[in-house]
Structure formats: structure tokens, C-alpha cells
Amino acid sequence: MTAATRVDLDIDTIHRAYARWAPFYDFVFRAVFETGRQAAVAAAERIGGRILEVGVGTGMSLPEYSRNSVICGIDISAPMLRKAQEKVTELRLKNVEGLWEMDAEKMNFPDASFDVVVAQHVVTTVPNPEATLDEFARVLKPGGEIVLISRVGAEAGIRLTFERWFSPAACKLGWRSDFSWQRYDTWLRRNSDIVLVERRPIPPFGHFSLIRFAKADALDVGTLGVANGSLKSTRNVG
Helix, strand or coil: CCCCCCCCCCHHHHHHHHHHHHHHHHHHHCCCCHHHHHHHHHHHHHHCCEEEEECCCCCCCHHHCCCCCEEEEEECCHHHHHHHHHHHHHHCCCCEEEEEECCCCCCCCCCCCEEEEEEECCHHHCCCHHHHHHHHHHHEEEEEEEEEEEECECCCHHHHHHHHHHHHHHHHHCCCCCCEHHHHHHHHHCCCCEEEEEEEECCCCCCEEEEEEEECCCCCHHHCCCCCCCCCCCCCCC
8 A cells, every 4th residue: 555545543533532442441452452461561571670661551461560660651542541540549559650641652751761662552553653663762771672562464465455445444443454564674674773573473363463672782683582593684584
């Protein structure tokens, strides 16, 4: 799909969509996203330290982080954040430093503020995914990781045709149905300090993937591995 024909999201659509989802988001998506959520938290905990969860939503992940990690959360949706704050209060999550209403494309954090940036089902739901990824990289410390759970669109075939057909309806619901890996790869190629560490499908059906990027400054890139144990210039994995 060309830039001229691509159906995209806008911030007002996102606000409206997630205000509608907030009251029953946990009921609908807790089980659906559970495996990916656990994989993202486990990946983040391998680094630990100060962790930013972008698109924290209703806070489903917050109780699953180690109490040794310091968790910050942001979301564009105030109704979602209210649900997240209720969890922090009810569960006495003292390791949660704060929750803020904030645009992922324009975060109010200094450079190199976090050891890990986690974003679950976020990249395909923001108006400008590449600008959002740039912000993730900006606030990440050298040696840290960006941990994503994301749906990666088809490159060809019937699934691609369906995703393009469904794209206008998906946007009204608050996400994209046809976000291809090529966009991640293009972003990587213009960010020389970011390398792909891992990309693997999440069971049971593999509709979503765990994607890990590392900020390579101060790292020995040669020690970075991928899921199959080899480093294929990490940019061409998957």
C-alpha cells in the first residue's frame, strides 16, 4: 500500500476508541494478550532497573513486574489511566513510580531515562509509528532494550489482501491491521545505534510477535544474540 492510499490513525480517533474500550478492556483482552504480556514482562525483567511501559492502558501488566524494578507508565487515554491507578492503589504497588497521561510521540522525559522501554500492542495504534519508535530510542539508556509485543502484517498473499480491506474498520477501532515488517526494517536502517536482538511469534497462533531492540552504544554488538543463537547482522532476522 502506498503512502497516498494508506489509511492512517489520528489522535482523536484513538482517544475515542480507548475511552470506549476502558470500562471492559480487561474483560475482553486479559486472556487474549496474556501470553504476550508475560513474554514482554519476562524480557524486560532480564534487564530490570527503571522500566517505562508505554501504553500502560488499564495496568494489566503492573502487578507482574518484580518489586525490584521501578515502573513508570504512560498512556494517551485518561480513562485507561484511571483504571491503572486503581490497580496501583488496590494492590499497593509501591514499585510504580508514577502514571502519566502522555503522547508516546512526544514524551516529557529526558534522554536516556530508562533501562527498558516496553510497548505492548502500541506501535500499530499510534498516528506516527516511526516517530514513536524514535522516542523509545531517545529515552532509552545505552545498553538498554526496547521490548515490543506487536502484530506484524503480511507481506503478500490472501492475508495481506484481507488486512488492507479491513484497514479502514480497524482504524475506527483504534489500531492498524496492515503494519508490515518492512517499516521496522526501514526504521532500523536509519538508526545505526539500534540493533534487532530477537523477533519471534507468540503462541498459540503467532498473530503477535515479541520484538526486542537493543541500544548498541557501549555494547559489544558481537555478543548480541537472536532467537536461533546466531547474529545475522540482526537486522535481517525473522
